[in-house]
Amino acid sequence: AQTVTQSQPEMSVQEAETVTLSCTYDTSESDYYLFWYKQPPSRQMILVIRQEAYKQQNATENRFSVNFQKAAKSFSLKISDSQLGDAAMYFCAYRSPMQAGTALIFGKGTTLSVSS
Amino acid sequence: DTEVTQTPKHLVMGMTNKKSLKCEQHMGHRAMYWYKQKAKKPPELMFVYSYEKLSINESVPSRFSPECPNSSLLNLHLHALQPEDSALYLCASSLRFAFNTEAFFGQGTRLTVV
Numbered sequence: 406a407q408t409v410t411q412s413q414p415e416m417s418v419q420e421a422e423t424v425t426l427s428c429t430y431d432t433s434e435s436d437y438y439l440f441w442y443k444q445p446p447s448r449q450m451i452l453v454i455r456q457e458a459y460k461q462q463n464a465t466e467n468r469f470s471v472n473f474q475k476a477a478k479s480f481s482l483k484i485s486d487s488q489l490g491d492a493a494m495y496f497c498a499y500r501s502p503m504q505a506g507t508a509l510i511f512g513k514g515t516t517l518s519v520s521s
Numbered sequence: 522d523t524e525v526t527q528t529p530k531h532l533v534m535g536m537t538n539k540k541s542l543k544c545e546q547h548m549g550h551r552a553m554y555w556y557k558q559k560a561k562k563p564p565e566l567m568f569v570y571s572y573e574k575l576s577i578n579e580s581v582p583s584r585f586s587p588e589c590p591n592s593s594l595l596n597l598h599l600h601a602l603q604p605e606d607s608a609l610y611l612c613a614s615s616l617r618f619a620f621n622t623e624a625f626f627g628q629g630t631r632l633t634v635v
Contacts, residue, residue: 438620448609450564450626457621496563500620507620508554508577511563 407432409499411512418487419520425472426482426515428497434458438500439473439480440509445493453495456480484517492519524548527612527627535635536602542630544595544612550625552576552618553595555587556611558629564611570595571618602634 408431418424430439441453456464456473463471468485484491497512525546534540544553552571556564569577570589578587584606586598595612609629615622 436620440623442626447628448611448631449628450611450613452623452625455623494561502620504576504618507618508566508569509564509624514561514563516561 407434407437407499407501407510409497409510409512411495411497411515413515414513415516415518417518417520418484418491420487420489422487423483423485424487424517426484426495426497426517428480428482428512430478430480430497430499430512432478432499432501434501434503436502439471440498440500441469441471441480441482442496442498442511443491443493444496444514445490450496454482487519489519489521492517525612525614525625525627527610527630529630530628531631531633533633533635534599534602536604538602539598539600541599542597542610542612542632544597544614544627545593546614546625547593548614548616548625549592550614550616551592552615552622553589554613554615554624555595555597556613558609558611560609568597569618576618599632602632604634607632607634 439456472481499510555567558564568587573589588596611629612627613624615624
């Protein structure tokens with residue numbers, strides 16, 4: 406079975422600085438999708454960025470980018486120019502082509518605090 | 522319209538009550554999901570509906586009863602709940618039940634069982 410590990414329960418960053426959240430996963434599948442979701446205190450899970458395993462190019466979305474290392478099974482999220490609104494819980498998630506895992510497998514989450 | 526709307530936002534119910542949670546989307550998505558989330562924990566999958574048919578039931582107790590009356594609507598009927606069932610209940614949808622489709626989440630219903 407696939408697993409997703411986020412080893413940093415909490416992280417903190419100053420406004421305008423850069424922070425990296427780590428995520429590793431375990432799978433024997435060759436194709437899959439990886440996601441980073443953000444959950445602010447408002448509770449809604451918001452998709453931050455997605456990466457298909459077959460694409461070697463790292464995904465970017467404005468200030469958010471990933472470092473996807475398929476061989477190492479690593480999928481870290483880099484947030485540049487951090488803003489107060491980035492404070493939230495961040496979940497790394499895996500989506501398998503097999504039905505049992507298609508409905509997202511989440512890591513335990515990393516709580517990010519941003520200070521001014 | 523990229524919204525998944527959940528009602529109510531907050532619900533307090535007694536252990537003998539019957540209540541329902543509602544989830545609606547108008548994005549033409551044919552897969553809908555119920556997740557349960559405890560504080561500071563990741564969401565846990567409860568049910569998946571694909572084309573209005575139940576595809577996955579993650580061994581959820583029968584006091585939770587899902588229903589998908591049409592492609593836009595997903596309900597979760599609650600009966601005889603326990604205090605440990607207090608949690609945030611999240612609904613999500615995706616274009617179809619496939620790994621290469623993005624899941625959109627609602628804001629959740631905060632349920633308290635007293």
